[in-house]
Amino acid sequence: MKIKRISDDVEVELSQDELLVLNAALNEACNGIDVFEFETRIGASRANVERLLAEIQAALDQIDERQRIRKLSVEAFAHSQNLSLQTVLAG
Structure with a gap:
């Protein structure tokens, strides 16, 4: 993770692996466990967390698609x- 800018908001650069961890954690919070008082415990509404999860999943889908195209x-x-x-990848 690299923090690129801090002002009224923060710009952060994450690796694919870091995005996968964040995706898994948010998915677990939204879908894996029944969190009593979700907003109080998580610090955001379920709708906002689900929106963030969807955005992260979309970013991961784009990464996967770019990797698939590159491989093709x-x-x-x-x-x-x-x-x-193997010859092309080694060269």
């Missing part, structure tokens, strides 16, 4: 050059 591009390049995927 590398595979297509390897195929067009009659190279093995």
Whole structure:
């Protein structure tokens, strides 16, 4: 995690692994356990936490899609050059 800017709000840069941890924690808070007095204990309404969870899930989906496209591009390049995927990735 890298804090990029602090003012009235905060800009934070997270790795994919950090996003996955945050996603799992928010998912557990929203769906895995029945939290009595959710807003008091969590510090935000269930609706706000669910919105944040949806935004994080969308970001993770975008990362997955970019990785899938990148892999397909590398595979297509390897195929067009009659190279093995291992050769392209090693080079």
